[in-house]
Amino acid sequence: SIPSALHGPAYPVYLSVFSRLGATTIFDHRMASILAGTGIVLVAGLLARRVAGDRAMVIAATLAAIYPNLWIIDGVLFPEGLFALCSGLVALAAYRWIRTHALRDAALTGLLIGVAAMVRGEGLFLSALLVLPLVARSSGLGWQQKVKTLAVAALGVIIALGPWTVRNATTFDAFVSLSTNGDELNVYANCEDTYSGKYLGFWLFDCQERIRQVSGEAPGDEAERAKYWRDIGWTYAREHADQLPKVVAARIGRQWELF
8 A cells, every 4th residue: 555645535535435335346436427427417507597597507507418528537537527516516605605695605615625626636726716806806795704704715625625634744755735646747748848849838758758767766755756756847947938938828729729
């Protein structure tokens, strides 16, 4: 048994519930993932109903049911399906807070953001991109109430993330906030191959493998190895900062399938 924080714990924990009930095969876990995917359809419908009424609910739920980028996730056992569900639940909780301005709903929103972040770390951005502007722009609250609301939402995030953060702090020799998954990506994405030529703006495993062939595997536990590779990627990016505008433009183009 090797301690790992390669991914957040929420998706493995979700699957483990079904494993405890005897559903342990890949097929079983695909069926479990389909349940989360079905939840996305429901949440998409409820969000649309909140925004534009019953007809929009039916349209949104139908689109969510047939949209390939949502249902294809369930068959490959990636956590993005559960992440989409959690993100939708965060949005529903935020709409509820808009209606009630109750501290319990602020806490629920923060708690769900913490859960989403334990599926994929970028869920934490919902704190800054959703909760902060939502509360700051609310015209029905005084500044003291706004500060209290933000504090309660932050407490919800901390409560959700606390046990995982403590576990990582007591398990690894290097600090791990949520996961080590993104650290090695820094060396895949910041190297000669991805700053020019065929793979401009992309990422490539070969960048790391060439370093391994020369220097061997990084030392230490998983967290220390992840930090080692992250530092190599960041160093390359700093030393080639003049090329970053071109690389970032290429990455945006790839994301939107324009490059």
